Amino acid sequence: MTPDKILSSIWPYLPVFRVVAETQHLPTAAKRLHVSASALSRTIRLVEEGIGEELFVRSSRRIVLNAAGERLLWAVRRGMGGLERSLTQVLERDFSGEYRVGALGVLTDYFVLPALLELSKQHHAIVPCLNTLTSRDANQRLGNGTIEVAFYYDATAQAGISCRKIGQLANSLYCGKGHPLFGRRATLSEVLEHPFSVPAIGDRGTPMDNWPVEVARKIGLQIFMLSTNRAVALSGRFVTVLPDVVAEPEVRARRLYRVPVNVMPDTDVYAACREEDETTSFTTEVIAAVQTRLASAPRLRKKKRS
Numbered sequence: 001m002t003p004d005k006i007l008s009s010i011w012p013y014l015p016v017f018r019v020v021a022e023t024q025h026l027p028t029a030a031k032r033l034h035v036s037a038s039a040l041s042r043t044i045r046l047v048e049e050g051i052g053e054e055l056f057v058r059s060s061r062r063i064v065l066n067a068a069g070e071r072l073l074w075a076v077r078r079g080m081g082g083l084e085r086s087l088t089q090v091l092e093r094d095f096s097g098e099y100r101v102g103a104l105g106v107l108t109d110y111f112v113l114p115a116l117l118e119l120s121k122q123h124h125a126i127v128p129c130l131n132t133l134t135s136r137d138a139n140q141r142l143g144n145g146t147i148e149v150a151f152y153y154d155a156t157a158q159a160g161i162s163c164r165k166i167g168q169l170a171n172s173l174y175c176g177k178g179h180p181l182f183g184r185r186a187t188l189s190e191v192l193e194h195p196f197s198v199p200a201i202g203d204r205g206t207p208m209d210n211w212p213v214e215v216a217r218k219i220g221l222q223i224f225m226l227s228t229n230r231a232v233a234l235s236g237r238f239v240t241v242l243p244d245v246v247a248e249p250e251v252r253a254r255r256l257y258r259v260p261v262n263v264m265p266d267t268d269v270y271a272a273c274r275e276e277d278e279t280t281s282f283t284t285e286v287i288a289a290v291q292t293r294l295a296s297a298p299r300l301r302k303k304k305r306s
Helices: 003-023 026-033 037-051 067-090 105-122 135-143 226-235 244-252 281-295
Strands: 056-058 063-065 097-103 126-132 149-152 161-169 171-176 196-198 219-222 239-243 256-259 267-274
Touching: 003 026, 003 037, 003 067, 026 037, 063 067, 067 267, 097 105, 097 135, 097 281, 105 126, 105 149, 105 226, 105 244, 105 281, 135 149, 135 161, 135 267, 149 281, 161 281, 171 226, 171 244, 196 226, 226 239, 226 244, 239 244, 244 256, 267 281
Parallel strands: 097 126, 097 149, 196 219, 196 239
Antiparallel strands: 056 063, 149 267, 161 267, 171 239, 171 256
């Protein structure tokens, strides 16, 4: 049987399959759909017979998606999401309901969250849902339709995903009161005599603070989130790399000192969404709002001339 005939045979049952696949519990799915568990079981059997493969591993108490079931759920989510968004455009209605966004650390707190809060004042029917996701996780969830847009630091060339650079974060070296470098005009070699606090390794295989890989440094503390380094820097124990937007209030209050060694490159910031969504009005608004905030972010060091 050809794929189009298979699709025609299972098409009426795909919404039911999605609910069962997402709950992986027939009584819960039955309650949600207001039908009996036995009726759902028969519907799932029709889908499996139409495809010619089992989609679940069944036990006496529950059913669990197998590999084929996971692939079909991914396709159903993506297909239904695209249809829902297209129908909204056909009917010329504004987006409403949950709008799911992925971001990480500094991007979340200083750019994405403020943008969503401002946009939510204008779009009362939208419920922003903010998720903390690495670029790898975000791309997976964009692909399977469980988020609408993501902001992160790694460009992707993944099929079906539109990804573009929307700005940069300026980074500098910082230390707090009590650190030997506080208030000094140190050289890079003098800075490298002191241990650093560094964040975890990112999806690119390099530390997430964008430290140049060719410059060796001493590691005194390792943390998971880059934003945690603000508290570490304030302690005066370690040298840290911080985005200028994070450090700027503490520098003005003279609790942090920007060590004037310009070794840090800017960090590129990317926005990603599914290709079919890149012209939808609300996604365009969200990306533009975050881009505007990035453009006005503090920069405490001069850009190098090209």
